[in-house]
Amino acid sequence: MKRYGMVIGLKQERIEQYRKLHAAVWPDVLKMMAECNIRNYSIYLRRLPDGNHYLFSYFEYEGDDFASDMARMAADPTTQKWWDVCMPCQEPLPDRAEGQWWASMEEVFHCD
Secondary structure (H helix, E strand, C coil), X not given: XXXXXXXXXXXXXXXXXXXXXXXXXXXXXXXXXXXXXXXXEEEEEEECCCCCEEEEEEEEECCCCHHHHHHHHHHCHHHHHHHHHXXXXXXXXXXXXXXXXXXXXXXXXXXX
C-alpha cells in the first residue's frame, strides 16, 4: 500500500457547489475508485492566510500498477463526467508537476 497526499486550490465562488457534490458522490464514481484500488480517500478544505481556499486530499493505493489504474479511471465515461463538474471548481497550483491537476505533496511523517 502507498499513501498519497495532494493539494489544489478551490475557487471561493464554487465552495458550496463543491461541498454539495461531495456530500453525494455519484455511486459509479465511488465504484470506479474502488476498482482502481483507491482506499481511504479523504478531502479536507482550508482557507489559508493568503486568503485562498485549498483542498487537501489523502488516499491509499493498494494496487500494483498505479499508472494503469489511473488511466483506467481517466477513461471511464462516468468519471469523466464527474471531473467535468468538479474541475471548474478547482484552481490548480501553478508549480504542480507537468501532467498533474492536483499537486503532489511529500509525506514527511506517518504513524500507524
